[in-house]
Amino acid sequence: LFLSLFDLDISDKHLTQVDGIEFRLDLFSEINLKKLQKAVTSSPIPILFTLRKGSEGGNFFGSEQERETLIRKLLALKPAFFDLEYNMDPYFIKEQIEDHPDVKFIISYHNFSSTPLDFEKIYQKMLLFKANRYKIATLTSSTNETLSLLLFSKKHPNLSIIPMGEKGSFGRILSLTLENKLHYTYLSSKKHSAPGQISLEDLLNIYRYPKLNTNTKLYGLIGDPVTQSVGHLYHNDVFTKKNHNALYVKMPVSQEELQDFFPLAKKIGFQGLSVTMPLKESVLKFIDNLDPLTQQIQAANTLSLKEDFIYGTNTDGCGALDALEQHIPIQGKTLVILGAGGASKAIAFEAKKRGAILYIVNRTLKKAQDLAKRLEGKALSDIPQVYDILINTSPISPCIDKILPSAFVMDITYVPEKTPFLKKALMSGAKVIYGKEMFTRQADLQSKFWGF
């Protein structure tokens, strides 16, 4: 793991947290060879020099001849590693590799607009140079593309894949579980050097670096979007506290991508997945075994991948009702659920099991009717006059004027903690149950389903 820096300011603390320092010399305000020499000789960990040209996403805008001249001077300082782009003059690259046997060369390829279909050919071309490592850094357009790239790098020990962008970020974390790969990080207090890069603070505090290795068990969240979820904070924290060698990442996956996602996830070695909107229903056709209640709900939020078998369950209902029952017993109470999607169904079935009287209120009345019919409940187009509990499962925060002060009111949304809906409930004098209370309970049940 290299910490990318844009100046010579290295703290002793960081020297113990990473394996090497990358000086992004193209981003330095000045290149002082004497100071660089001192930094190279005094550093207890390897130094990597990179002088990236503008066309490869760097900040060096001089001529190629000027860059080659400067690279020769920099190589004379004998850094442990030097990065050269694969599309430089091949004679120059070969000469530098031959003339500097003490320097480990990284031959790199960058594409900030896409991952080319022929990246395997590009890798073959890179292999013409006898380098220590090869690096392909590309913008990935989907989670599936990121997973395919990682599988490719798994087959090629000297090749590191640096997926860039929103759909590649999780791949940078996953690749920490692969052997012999290069990784790059930045300090959150400073600017970051590439799109999708994960900060050193997050790698250490959330993702359990440097404890990740080839034995790390992989878990993740799929859905679209996934940015709002705090699942990665919760599950990685559980792994840390229980000392499990496991990792949880968030992957944006759309309905159309699901078909290709599962074979890739199995090949990469995922053992468990959380599922969020809009996939809770569309994952069903990929599940081999559903427990009876989830079968009835027809929506799953938790998957366990074992060999060729996928098990599915739904922890939303229990999570919500367990949270609720911390405040009020449900048996015999009138419960109004706003919304009739996957989360609503999970909560409604569990509430029925625990003896609640159900009212389903939904924008599309037909969906509320279908659900209510299955649970001997009532479908309504508006909130009834009298009720004990009101739960919002819709993604919007409904603006309701008259919330009963005697009611217990819950929102399954947990960001922000006080949704406008809950604020209204508080103003009405109702008792409030925050979405976070449901989230932690359903996540805890997921953890148990995965055997933690």
Ligand code: ATR
């Ligand atoms: P999930 O599966 O996570 O529960 P969902 O399937 O998108 O999410 O369901 C969300 C529920 O919120 C749906 O019942 C939806 O109403 P429709 O059945 O009419 O689609 C409801 N919902 C979504 N957006 C809404 C909006 N802007 N106003 C009112 N209800 C909305």
